[in-house]
Amino acid sequence: xxxxxxxxxxxxxxxTSASETLISVENLSTRQLNVEIKKALAExxxxxxxxxxxxxxxxxxxxxxxxxxxxxxxxxDFVGALNNGAFIEIDGNTGRYVGDHMPSGEIIVRGxxxxxxxFGTYNGTIVVYGDAGNAVxxxxxxxxxxIDGNMGNLAGLYMLSGDIIVTGNAGVDTGDWMIGGxxxxxxxxxxxxxxxxxxxxxxxxxxxxxxxSQYQIEADVDKFKKIEPKELRPFYGGN
Numbered sequence: 001x002x003x004x005x006x007x008x009x010x011x012x013x014x015x016t017s018a019s020e021t022l023i024s025v026e027n028l029s030t031r032q033l034n035v036e037i038k039k040a041l042a043e044x045x046x047x048x049x050x051x052x053x054x055x056x057x058x059x060x061x062x063x064x065x066x067x068x069x070x071x072x073x074x075x076x077d078f079v080g081a082l083n084n085g086a087f088i089e090i091d092g093n094t095g096r097y098v099g100d101h102m103p104s105g106e107i108i109v110r111g112x113x114x115x116x117x118x119f120g121t122y123n124g125t126i127v128v129y130g131d132a133g134n135a136v137x138x139x140x141x142x143x144x145x146x147i148d149g150n151m152g153n154l155a156g157l158y159m160l161s162g163d164i165i166v167t168g169n170a171g172v173d174t175g176d177w178m179i180g181g182x183x184x185x186x187x188x189x190x191x192x193x194x195x196x197x198x199x200x201x202x203x204x205x206x207x208x209x210x211x212x213s214q215y216q217i218e219a220d221v222d223k224f225k226k227i228e229p230k231e232l233r234p235f236y237g238g239n
Contacts, residue, residue, distance in 0.1 A: 002019060002047070005042050006218060008059045013124065015219065016190070017090045018075055019044065019045060019046055019047055020045060020047040020048070020049070021045040021047070021048045021049070022030070022039040022048075022051060022065075022162050023037070023040070023048065023049070023051065024051045024056055025034050025050050025051060025052050025053045025056065026051075026052050026053060026054065027048070027184070028056075029058065030055075030056045030057060030058050031066040033053075033056065033059060034058075034059070034061070034116065036066035036138055037050075037063075040062075043065065043232050044163050044192075046066055046067050046068065047065070047069075048068070048069045048070070049070045049071075049072060050069065050070070050071045050072065050132030051070075051072050051073070052072065052073050052114070053071050053073050053074070053075045054073070055074050055075060055076045056075065056076050056081075057076035057077045057078055057095065058076075058077070058078045058079075058081065058085065059071065059075055059080075060079060060080050060083075060086070060088055061078065061079075061080070061081045061082055061083075061085060062081070062083070063080075063083055063084065063085075063086035063088070063105075064084050064085050064086060064121035065084065065085025065086065065104070065105070066085070066086075067068060067085075067086040067090070068087045068089075069086060069087070069088050070089045070091065070092045071088070071089070071090045071091065071092070072092070073091065073092045074092040074093045074094070074111070075090055075092065075093075075094050075095065075203075076094075076095040076194075077094075077095035077096040077097055077114075077141075078095075078096070078097050078098075078100055078118055079094050079095070079098050079099075079107075080098055080099045080100075080107045081097065081099065081100040081101060081102065081195045082100070082101055082102060082103070082106075082119075083099060083102035083103070083104070083105040083107060083124065084102070084103050084104055085103075085104045085105045085106060085124075086105045087105065087106045087108075087225075088104075088105070088106070088107045088108070089107075089108045089110070090108065091105070091111075091190055092110070092111045092113075093109075093111035093112050093113065093130070093186075094109055094113045094114065095112070095113075095114050095118075095137065096114045096115050096133075097115075097116035097118075097119050098117050098126065098128075099118050099119075099121055099124070099126045100116065100117070100118075100119050100120060100121075100183060100188045101117065101120040101121065101122070102118075102121050102122065102124050102125055102126075102143070102173075102175070103122045103124070103188065104122070104124045104125075104143075105124045105125075106124060106125050106127075106208065107124075107125070107126045107131075108125070108127050108215075109126070109127065109129065109130070110129050110130075110203055111128075111129070111130050111131035112128065112131045112132065112149065112186075113130070113131075113132045113133065114132075114133045114137045115134040115136075115152065115153065116117045116133070116134075116135045116136075116138070117133075117135075117136045117137065117142060117145060117147070117151075118130045118136060118137045118164075118205045118220060119135065119137070119138050119139060120139045120140070120141065120144040121137070121140050121141065121142070121212045122139070122141045122142055122143065122153045123141075123142045123143055123160065123162075124143050124144070125144045125145075125146070126143065126144070126145045126146070127146045127148070127215050127217075128145075128146070128147050128148065128149070129148045129149070130148065130149045131147070131149040131150045131151065131168070132147045132150075132151040132152065132154035132166075133151070133152045134147070134151075134153045134154055134155075134171065134186070135152070135153075135154050135155070135157065136151045136152070136155040136156070136164060137156050137159055137162070137164040137183075138154065138155070138156065138157040138158060138159065139158050139159060139160070140155070140159040140160065140161065140162040140164065140181060141159075141160050141161055141162065142160075142161045142162045142181075142239065143162045143163075144163045144165070144211070145162070145163070145164045145165070146165045146166075146167075146211065146215065146217065147164075147165070147166040147167070147168070148167050148168075148217050148219075149166075149167065149168050149195045150166070150168035150169045150170070150171075150187070151166050151168070151171065152170075152171045153171035153172045154171070154175055154176055154192070155170055155171070155173075155175070155183065156172045156174060156176070156178050156181070156183045156227070157173070157175075157176045157177060157178070157192070158176075158177050158178065158179065159175070159178045159179065159180065159183075160180045160181065160193075160218050161178050161180045161181045162181045162208075163181060163182050163183075163217060164183045164184070165179070165180075165183075165184045165185070165208065165211065165224075166183075166185050166186065166187070167186050167187075167217065167219040169185075169188045169189065169191070170183075170187070170188070170190075170191070171189035171227055172189075172190040172192070172213060173190065173191070174189045174190060174191055174192060174195065175190035175192055175195030175227040175228075176191075176192025176193055176194070177192065177193050177194050177196065177232045177234060178192075178195060178227070178229050179194075179229060179232070179234065180230070180232075181197050181228070182204070182226055182227070182228050183195075183226070183227040183228075184200070184224045184225070184226055184227075185224065185225055185235065186219060186220070186224045186225075187225045189225075190226075191227055193227065193232040193234070194208040194229050194230050195227045195228075195230065196227065196229065196230040197225050197227055198201070198225070198226045198227075199220075199222055199225070199226065200221065200225075200226050204221075204224075205221045206220075208221045208224065209221055
């Protein structure tokens with residue numbers, strides 16, 4: 001049943017223009033939805049809006065650079081996993097492991113997220129404008145993860161590089177067995193094994209200030225502490 005909506009062409013719940021597509025996710029399975037996304041990309045539609053995602057898991061997985069995708073509503077687990085350069089914005093809450101193992105790109109969550117934000121991230125940026133659960137940035141290999149709220153326990157476990165930034169409180173064992181990278185916390189926290197707490201230097205303050213300006217986050221850099229590894233080789237008894 002054809003029609004028009006804001007100047008777009010509407011056929012069967014999929015609304016398109018020259019470069020944009022609006023897909024109504026209602027009654028679609030994850031597989032069907034990802035098929036529709038691939039169809040849109042094959043037709044050079046690089047701005048995709050998913051309406052009412054219905055907490056489906058594994059949405060927008062493995063997208064490449066040049067794609068902008070907006071998810072309007074809460075989503076399930078593994079949204080944006082393996083993201084390879086796309087810009088993904090979620091106007092709602094997410095389940096577990098948003099941005100899991102993503103090589104590059106940008107994911108914005110305008111809500112809260114469950115555990116595992118940015119697990120195994122290689123690069124890129126994830127911003128959560130709310131609270132996050134346990135295991136934020138575990139095995140982080142170079143990504144930037146910003147939590148504009150509180151986060152749970154065991155953030156940064158075994159992280160190798162990159163930054164985790166939380167404007168609120170962190171839980172226990174923050175930076176447990178971390179090998180590289182930095183964790184910046186404005187509120188309360190308890191460090192884990194191999195985590196050393198230090199004051200920010202001018203480079204740290206400059207980095208945080210630029211990120212807060214870029215993502216419109218209101219936070220005072222002077223309130224942050226920095227957690228970094230005590231030893232470069234913690235499993236082998238020193239440097």
